[in-house]
Amino acid sequence: MSSQQMTVGWIGLGNMGAPLAARLVKVGYDVQVWNRTAAKAQPLVDEGASVGETVRDLAHREVVFSMVSASKDLEQVMLDPEVGLLTGESVPKIVVDCSTVSVETSKKIREAAAERGTRFFAAPVSGNGKVVAAGKLSVVCSGDEETFQLVQPMIESLGRSVTYVGDGEAARLVKIYHNLLLGIYTQALSEILVLGEKAGVKREAVMDFINNSVMGCIFSQYKTPAMVNLDFHPTFTPILLRKDFDLGLAEARKHEVPMPITNMTRDIVESSIGHGHEQDDFATLLLIAAANAGVELHSENADVTDGLEPQ
Ligand code: NAP
DSSP states (O other), X not given: OOGGGSOEEEEOOSTTHHHHHHHHHHTTOOEEEEOSSGGGGHHHHHHXXXXXXXXXXXXXXXXXXXXXXXXXXXHHHHHOTTTOTXXXXXXXXXXXXXXXXXXXXXXXXXXXXHHTTOEEEEOOEESOHHHHHTTOOEEEEBSOHHHXXXXXXXXXXXXXXXXXXXXXXXXXXXXXXXXXXXXXHHHHHHHHHHHHHHHTOOHHHHXXXXXXXXXXXXXXXXXXXXXXXXOOOOSSOHHHHHHHHXXXXXXXXXXXXXXXXXXHHHHHHHHHHHTTOTTSOGGGHHHHHHHHXXXXXXXXXXXXXXXXOOO
């Protein structure tokens, strides 16, 4: 059976899950979705997906993707004895999880899945919902190679690059490393922008130069409206970033690797939560850097782009 003929289930329609599931619908897969808050499924139905009333309704699908918040949530949707996907009468052939979760949780679910004859594949991602819509998402994945070959076309349709890093939980680690860099980069960017602010240099000017320099990247470009015009509509919250720092620092302790900058950035992310930004975008790190310097920032109302025109 070709990948395109396989039936697909999708659990979790938050900032990431909704646009990702929509991509599978758009390229022609038969997708059934489920979300804890049922109303969030309506836009997917409008695009052609069907809806399951319970997680277990998706058990009859051949491949089920999941994209939920954190380790405990993934354990709940997969292993809860009353409602879990992998604890009912039927189970899917393959589960592909895209959430950012710990190695331990991933391993626990992989083992429970194997006992039921389900192949479990880890496929965490880099990029926010708008990055997904622009076709620029990157996926890092791990699991057995045969499963990779079966799901590769589906995963490729989620974005622009797929990096297979081997068996087991390797992808979880690589994704966590990535998010440590994401937080540290954003903190560094915030600090230099506040430095410029005090010296009278516009944030638009600093970001324009960085975006066009060797230090610029897709990320610096798409955070430009946040940094220049203070648009903190949430794409990725400080709560989720703190979770990833905690996962990374647990790894650091396990391997006795000192990570002073990572530790410090983790606490700054925590202070942004303490300042009430838990529902905002994590780019509010800029506001914390400004407050620490005694600077009040205002939108520059500049005509800047995030570079993420939908495909
Ligand atoms: P989000 O917008 O907060 O959505 C979370 C999703 O998980 C929602 O569908 C939520 O259901 C569901 N969920 C949470 N706990 C649940 C539970 N106990 N049982 C069932 N469903 C549950 O988060 P997101 O930004 O999409 O992030 C999802 C995952 O992707 C996280 O692991 C995050 O670290 C990772 N990620 C995020 C980004 C990003 O830029 N946002 C980028 C890469 C990776 P409800 O709708 O009912 O709340």
